[in-house]
Amino acid sequence: MALQVGDKVPEVLGTDQNGNEIRLSDYKGKKLVLYFYPKDNTSGCTAQACSLRDGYEELRATGYEVVGVSKDSAKSHQGFISKQELPFNLIADTDTTLQQTFGVWAEKSMYGRKYMGTNRTTFIINEEGIVEKIIGPKEVKTKDHANQILNN
Numbered sequence: 001m002a003l004q005v006g007d008k009v010p011e012v013l014g015t016d017q018n019g020n021e022i023r024l025s026d027y028k029g030k031k032l033v034l035y036f037y038p039k040d041n042t043s044g045c046t047a048q049a050c051s052l053r054d055g056y057e058e059l060r061a062t063g064y065e066v067v068g069v070s071k072d073s074a075k076s077h078q079g080f081i082s083k084q085e086l087p088f089n090l091i092a093d094t095d096t097t098l099q100q101t102f103g104v105w106a107e108k109s110m111y112g113r114k115y116m117g118t119n120r121t122t123f124i125i126n127e128e129g130i131v132e133k134i135i136g137p138k139e140v141k142t143k144d145h146a147n148q149i150l151n152n
Contacts, residue, residue, distance in 0.1 A: 002102060007130065018074070024129050032067065034123045036102065036104045037120050045120075049084055053086050059146060071096055072092060073094055104118055106118075122135040124152070
């Protein structure tokens, strides 16, 4: 039941690194970059977060706000934010509810072993809370993600 382009996003998105509830209405009038990534402090996820960090002012200047989501705990997110100086919130989706709603929690395979994990995916949500664009796992450019969003 993955969300598709044209679908309305749920109001309650989850809880951030400080235990605050993140709601869609918190971003009313802005476009929301909701990006799902596998794990804090891994090479690809760090590259992606730093690209969004480095492009954050430009993203905000063009009407975007950024929120990251992974299965990591709030404590893990706090460390990741601090270490990488991230200016945006990260949702601690420890039970994968939000990832399942968006259809990014899926079976993956590494070295022949199958497991459940997060497909790196970015959803661009318009000012009305509707999914406008999806940048899928094979399309996300971790090192240049901010420009990828700005130039879409």
